[in-house]
Amino acid sequence: MLQVYLVRHGETMWNAERRIQGQSDSPLTARGERQAAQVAQRVKQLNITHVIASDLGRTTRTAEIIANICGCGVTLDPRLRELDMGVLERRQLDSLTQEEESWRRRLVNGTPDGRIPGGESMQEVSVRMHGALNACCELPQGSRPLLVSHGMALGCLVSTILGLAPWAERRLRLRNCSLSRVDFQQSPWLAPGWVVEMAGDISHLDAPALDELQR
Numbered sequence: 001m002l003q004v005y006l007v008r009h010g011e012t013m014w015n016a017e018r019r020i021q022g023q024s025d026s027p028l029t030a031r032g033e034r035q036a037a038q039v040a041q042r043v044k045q046l047n048i049t050h051v052i053a054s055d056l057g058r059t060t061r062t063a064e065i066i067a068n069i070c071g072c073g074v075t076l077d078p079r080l081r082e083l084d085m086g087v088l089e090r091r092q093l094d095s096l097t098q099e100e101e102s103w104r105r106r107l108v109n110g111t112p113d114g115r116i117p118g119g120e121s122m123q124e125v126s127v128r129m130h131g132a133l134n135a136c137c138e139l140p141q142g143s144r145p146l147l148v149s150h151g152m153a154l155g156c157l158v159s160t161i162l163g164l165a166p167w168a169e170r171r172l173r174l175r176n177c178s179l180s181r182v183d184f185q186q187s188p189w190l191a192p193g194w195v196v197e198m199a200g201d202i203s204h205l206d207a208p209a210l211d212e213l214q215r
């Protein structure tokens, strides 16, 4: 059985400001750095063999902190990036016009091929996230990888493993530096292939990100 751990990056400056990031980027806050150190201590004794991260700055920094504690390197995989939110990236969530908010709603309410102008659909994110996850099956026998990605991308992955639509991810709270685990297994009691063992655990954090408490 292959166990793959999933971590959302630490809190960033724009998370705290409720500013849309998508494939734009902002640095970890001091709280985000602390969260990354706390999740690193949590996974330290899990014999992680590979840390694979979205190539954006916030995930790369989180991955470096984890890899340093786990004693392994960091591999970057752009398939793990956050959903591309097109023309709304860098915008404050509270500043959107009604029309802009309708673009965001279409993205998350199941409109087929719903997307923000210039951005990705949830279906497209699902395809590339599964590609990155399935690549873990090609690692040497006995590997235990940890993927560092983003809120909507990871939510989309977990939702689709559960057989839900990609946009169901809006009903799964994945806080900054939460830890999830998915297993590739052949148990007679479960559906063959990927199953969700754990999702969104933050018991290792001393406080969830401030911005999460405001939502």
Ligand SMILES: O=C(O)[C@@H](CO)OP(=O)(O)O
Residues within 6 Å of the ligand: 008, 009, 015, 019, 020, 021, 022, 023, 082, 149, 150, 151, 152
């Ligand atoms: O891009 C963003 O603004 C958020 C959305 O969930 O993603 P993350 O902070 O996880 O990169």
